[in-house]
Amino acid sequence: MTLIFSTMDFKYELEGVVKLFLPAQSFKITVSPTEEGYEGDICFVKREPKGMMTYLYVLCRLGGKVASEAGIVLNSSKDYRRECEMTLARYVYMCLSRLTGITPEWGIITGVRPVKQVNAMSAKGMTDDEIRKCLSEEFLCSTKKINVAFAVAKVQERILRDLSNDSFSLYVSIPFCTSRCSYCSFVSQEVEHSLTLIPQYVSNLCSEIRHTGKLMKTLGKKLDTIYFGGGTPTAIEPAYLRAIMQTIEESFDTSGVREYTVEAGRADTITGQKLKTIKECGAKRISINPQTLNDSVLSAIGRKHTVKQFYDAFSLAREIGFDVINTDLIAGLPTDTLESFKQTIDGILELKPENITVHTLSIKRTSNLNHSEERELGDETAQMIDYASQRLVEEGYLPYYLYRQKNMLDNQENIGWAKPGTESLYNTFIMEENQTIIAVGAGGSTKLVDNKWDRLKRVFNYKLPLEYNKNFDLMITKKKEIEEFFTLEKE
Numbered sequence: 001m002t003l004i005f006s007t008m009d010f011k012y013e014l015e016g017v018v019k020l021f022l023p024a025q026s027f028k029i030t031v032s033p034t035e036e037g038y039e040g041d042i043c044f045v046k047r048e049p050k051g052m053m054t055y056l057y058v059l060c061r062l063g064g065k066v067a068s069e070a071g072i073v074l075n076s077s078k079d080y081r082r083e084c085e086m087t088l089a090r091y092v093y094m095c096l097s098r099l100t101g102i103t104p105e106w107g108i109i110t111g112v113r114p115v116k117q118v119n120a121m122s123a124k125g126m127t128d129d130e131i132r133k134c135l136s137e138e139f140l141c142s143t144k145k146i147n148v149a150f151a152v153a154k155v156q157e158r159i160l161r162d163l164s165n166d167s168f169s170l171y172v173s174i175p176f177c178t179s180r181c182s183y184c185s186f187v188s189q190e191v192e193h194s195l196t197l198i199p200q201y202v203s204n205l206c207s208e209i210r211h212t213g214k215l216m217k218t219l220g221k222k223l224d225t226i227y228f229g230g231g232t233p234t235a236i237e238p239a240y241l242r243a244i245m246q247t248i249e250e251s252f253d254t255s256g257v258r259e260y261t262v263e264a265g266r267a268d269t270i271t272g273q274k275l276k277t278i279k280e281c282g283a284k285r286i287s288i289n290p291q292t293l294n295d296s297v298l299s300a301i302g303r304k305h306t307v308k309q310f311y312d313a314f315s316l317a318r319e320i321g322f323d324v325i326n327t328d329l330i331a332g333l334p335t336d337t338l339e340s341f342k343q344t345i346d347g348i349l350e351l352k353p354e355n356i357t358v359h360t361l362s363i364k365r366t367s368n369l370n371h372s373e374e375r376e377l378g379d380e381t382a383q384m385i386d387y388a389s390q391r392l393v394e395e396g397y398l399p400y401y402l403y404r405q406k407n408m409l410d411n412q413e414n415i416g417w418a419k420p421g422t423e424s425l426y427n428t429f430i431m432e433e434n435q436t437i438i439a440v441g442a443g444g445s446t447k448l449v450d451n452k453w454d455r456l457k458r459v460f461n462y463k464l465p466l467e468y469n470k471n472f473d474l475m476i477t478k479k480k481e482i483e484e485f486f487t488l489e490k491e
């Protein structure tokens, strides 16, 4: 498809809306005052100020069929640019919806954090009714999605109420996996190919933890939550896990830590010894992620463990006595069907994990799945998500965090569900960007948040373990950015 813009002003935003309808297509983008002379599928967007008003016009042509929308915005409008952008986005949405028969349920919200829209409007003093009206009429969201965004915002209100600007979370990256799942886009290294890197990696990681611990103490910041992610943290030996966890204990004041999670992830990496080590070293929350309870789907996505291995790992974690167990599931996996997904949901509910995270498959360029499979895969995904939501609500779970990614099947979302009182603080903070997250390890991204002055800054670590090991001294130098950020806060 060719995207023709009369001006490039809202190019990214409008391209995002077109992609909701045509996620697998590549676009040619051009600037022209007219659509004349362009063949084939087009989306033409025109913004033309004339006198006291601006004319807005969108014309889409798809497979020979045409739809158009037109209107005006007064140049004197209080929020003129936003009004133009929102109106054009709605026009593009309406035209493509008519031509494709698709009505993406999040409307023209293309960002990854829809709940932030609700929180931002609420912070401006808008009532719930006004926010609902805005989401429905301006953003074209479905009632179903508005309800879920509100439900999440309500749970988060309680979690975020007493959040101190001086608290922070620690993210520890273990970017190794035993093999690569076909849908994965993370920067993780297969253990087999990176065995030699691990000892140096762990040693550097411990140095980084010590350095960061000292820095955060100097800055007077208080450690609130700890999260081990990856990769698969349990892909490394228990002695390494113990060394890292003990270094955290020695380097930070952990007396105020409210939540400590290790994302064990894949069942094929979980052993009793690893779980005991994790528990002894202080973690109380663990994630064991089957993604599906269907062996043939596991095999189709290259996840080299069985359903039985998941059940064994889950009961081991229960026996060892973790307070909270989370299980991650994915809707829309290749070869999965609505029926088999329903069985997965029902099977997981029987285990009564405290948290269940239901993801929608998102197809990334860096994964081994390719876009040709996308349409085929997307058909039943919305029904899977509907079924999961209905069953989870019936069983007493509440949605507490929600985010979207690019190229999600059926334009759905990822939702973290929890039994009331067991919501993960870390997941909420990272999603809503209202607490500083200090990341250590390769692939980690530190998010510095200053709620008082509404400042946010990201500092990235080296992505791959090899780069991380090689450039370790440089990486430690980067920590100065943390110091500068918080020094400014005090001035």
Ligand code: SF4
Pocket (backbone or CB within 6 Å): 176, 177, 178, 179, 180, 181, 183, 184, 185, 186, 188, 230, 231, 232, 265, 266
């Ligand atoms: S376990 Fe997770 S991080 Fe590792 S390859 Fe699979 S999806 Fe990627």
